[in-house]
Amino acid sequence: xxxxxxxxxxxxxxxxxxxxxxxxxxxxxxxxxxxxxxxxxxxxxxxxxxxxxxxxxxxxxxxxxxxxxxxxxxxxxxxxxxxxxxxxxxxxxxxxxxxxxxxxxxxxxxxxxxxxxxxxxxxxxxxxxxxxxxxxxxxxxxxxxxxxxxxxxxxxxxxxxxxxxxxxxxxxxxxxxxxxxxxxxxxxxxxxxxxxxxxxxxxxxxxxxxxxxxxxxxxxxxxxxxxxxxxxxxxxxxxxxxxxxxxxxxxxxxxxxxxxxxxxxxxxxxxxxxxxxxxxxxxxxxxxxxxxxxxxxxxxxxxxxxxxxxxxxxxxxxxxxxxxxxxxxxxxxxxxxxxxxxxxxxxxxxxxxxxxxxxxxxxxxxxxxxxxxxxxxxxxxxxxxxxxxxxxxxxxxxxxxxxxxxxxxxxxxxxxxxxxxxxxxxxxxxxxxxxxxxxxxxx
Numbered sequence: 001x002x003x004x005x006x007x008x009x010x011x012x013x014x015x016x017x018x019x020x021x022x023x024x025x026x027x028x029x030x031x032x033x034x035x036x037x038x039x040x041x042x043x044x045x046x047x048x049x050x051x052x053x054x055x056x057x058x059x060x061x062x063x064x065x066x067x068x069x070x071x072x073x074x075x076x077x078x079x080x081x082x083x084x085x086x087x088x089x090x091x092x093x094x095x096x097x098x099x100x101x102x103x104x105x106x107x108x109x110x111x112x113x114x115x116x117x118x119x120x121x122x123x124x125x126x127x128x129x130x131x132x133x134x135x136x137x138x139x140x141x142x143x144x145x146x147x148x149x150x151x152x153x154x155x156x157x158x159x160x161x162x163x164x165x166x167x168x169x170x171x172x173x174x175x176x177x178x179x180x181x182x183x184x185x186x187x188x189x190x191x192x193x194x195x196x197x198x199x200x201x202x203x204x205x206x207x208x209x210x211x212x213x214x215x216x217x218x219x220x221x222x223x224x225x226x227x228x229x230x231x232x233x234x235x236x237x238x239x240x241x242x243x244x245x246x247x248x249x250x251x252x253x254x255x256x257x258x259x260x261x262x263x264x265x266x267x268x269x270x271x272x273x274x275x276x277x278x279x280x281x282x283x284x285x286x287x288x289x290x291x292x293x294x295x296x297x298x299x300x301x302x303x304x305x306x307x308x309x310x311x312x313x314x315x316x317x318x319x320x321x322x323x324x325x326x327x328x329x330x331x332x333x334x335x336x337x338x339x340x341x342x343x344x345x346x347x348x349x350x351x352x353x354x355x356x357x358x359x360x361x362x363x364x365x366x367x368x369x370x371x372x373x374x375x376x377x378x379x380x381x382x383x384x385x386x387x388x389x390x391x392x393x394x395x396x397x398x399x400x401x402x403x404x405x406x407x408x409x410x411x412x413x414x415x416x417x418x419x420x421x422x423x424x425x426x427x428x429x430x431x432x433x434x435x436x437x438x439x440x441x442x443x
Contacts, residue, residue, distance in 0.1 A: 033303050036386045040299035042274060042350040044292045045265045047284040051075040057277040057291040061379060066270045070291050071277045073263040073284060083253045086246055093243045100236045107225050114222045121218060122202060129199035136195050140188035147185050150178035269297045272379045274350060294350045296380035301365040303388045310361050313337055313390055319365045320389040323381060332367035351383040
């Protein structure tokens with residue numbers, strides 16, 4: 001009977017030892033820090049306008065999906081004077097462009113009429129010069145006939161003088177008549193050439209009269225209209241360009257007014273309402289805090305560790321996180337490590353950071369995408385303290401780890417109700433690291 005009791009006691013002792021070893025195995029194979037707090041960015045939405053809340057935000061602690069409306073504000077009043085001025089200027093430009101279009105149409109009709117008149121005038125002038133050329137050609141033919149007749153008469157008179165039947169005076173008269181006929185032929189020949197030149201110029205739109213050349217009045221008016229059209233079209237292009245600029249300014253002003261008429265901020269990421277807005281109907285002014293929400297997708301754990309582990313705990317290293325109060329541990333990765341002297345401001349974080357102590361480095365462990373037991377927890381577990389284990393074969397040295405594990409095993413055998421876990425792995429620090437419990441504020 002006594003043997004059985006001794007065996008039971010021995011089995012119980014072995015069970016206690018095995019349980020202690022199982023519980024203390026992480027401390028013997030790595031470093032476990034209890035100085036860790038779950039944290040996440042805190043986004044604050046400010047009012048950009050003066051107005052009233054028409055739809056309040058969800059209550060504190062409510063989950064919100066990415067893209068969901070956080071709160072709705074309607075503006076009380078809007079200054080539309082600039083938009084009114086822009087629209088008035090655009091109406092003026094519309095009237096100016098319409099007037100210019102009418103002027104262009106009138107000048108176009110006038111130009112068409114003058115072009116018809118010029119074509120008719122040119123055609124009549126060409127016909128006139130053709131008739132004049134035929135007339136001159138006929139006169140030239142008559143003059144040449146007269147020249148031949150005068151030449152024949154002069155020849156007979158000279159023959160009669162040689163025969164003694166005519167006087168020298170008669171011969172002089174015949175010579176003068178022959179010279180006049182020759183000069184008339186030359187004059188008409190030159191006139192025919194001039195008429196040909198004038199006809200050619202008339203067909204090209206240039207009309208030569210009495211030794212000088214010029215375009216007709218219709219052509220001059222057509223040139224004036226062409227110049228006027230150039231000036232008017234330049235004015236129209238300027239007005240159209242200015243109107244296009246005004247359209248862009250009006251559109252931008254309308255969009256700005258529409259944006260000022262209501263403000264509907266959307267959540268850039270999934271999260272939890274940290275501070276809710278006022279009630280519907282409450283008045284807000286620019287700069288008022290409307291709502292705050294925690295970005296659960298970017299949460300992380302900030303861990304305090306002895307600085308001697310700086311060379312081992314590096315970005316990308318594996319870490320295991322277990323929230324205090326229960327739950328299975330989850331694996332995460334170290335995203336950044338800061339030395340003891342680093343300044344790290346926290347202007348937009350939702351929870352308090354671990355207490356800073358001399359000789360302590362800080363590691364930021366990212367686990368925004370990890371799923372913890374009990375998810376979704378209140379406020380994505382922001383503010384909760386955690387144990388973070390860094391499994392590594394070189395943290396503190398194996399003999400030191402074994403001594404620490406033995407000490408804890410001895411304590412487990414003498415006290416079946418151990419207190420909170422402390423930093424292990426052969427730290428050798430004079431004072432163990434104590435947890436920094438973060439209090440979660442609802443506002």
